[in-house]
Amino acid sequence: GESVGLHLPTLSVQEGDNSIINCAYSNSASDYFIWYKQESGKGPQFIIDIRSNMDKRQGQRVTVLLNKTVKHLSLQIAATQPGDSAVYFCAEIPRGNQGGKLIFGQGTELSVKP
């Protein structure tokens, strides 16, 4: 897919290591957050979500952490695999936002070295 900026933050990790991708969100009133993965030539793919009444949520090999005090979101990927190479976006929905209008972050490019 398209890169989402001329200067995307990049993260390079060794296969098998854990990855941590960070995101600073903008609106303290946001109450729903989503992580998406976008592979080359494809649309963003939902990975995991978290609501503001939680500070941690786990999925399969992924964990999302939410720190509302500093408006920070992170995505942890355990035992990173080459197939995890992609651009990762965080997205937020401010409270009261009708229809779930998403506000996307810049994106981080994850590169997994075999």
Place this chain on the structure above:
Amino acid sequence: DAGVIQSPRHEVTEMGQEVTLRCKPISGHDYLFWYRQTMMRGLELLIYFNNNVPIDDSGMPEDRFSAKMPNASFSTLKIQPSEPRDSAVYFCASSPSRGWSNQPQHFGDGTRLSIL
């Protein structure tokens, strides 16, 4: 579930021509979103619909852009006349609504549009 289906996957056309992008949302989803993705601006929301009704079109760049949703299973985004600066990847996404609870949007694989 087939997911969100967009067509065409690629479109190359000359400046001034009309372009129509198509989207079939996931069955049962009552929100539909059109986005544009470019290197410079990232992912931008253009317009979204709820129950086939346009709710927010503030992201539509200008009058050359229009979107319709004649029924729950089909939407179009039209550009007329097209310009080179419209070149981008256009994504359609859909999501269900469940009362107060937000639900994630599910994206199609996009239409890569090149205006020469």
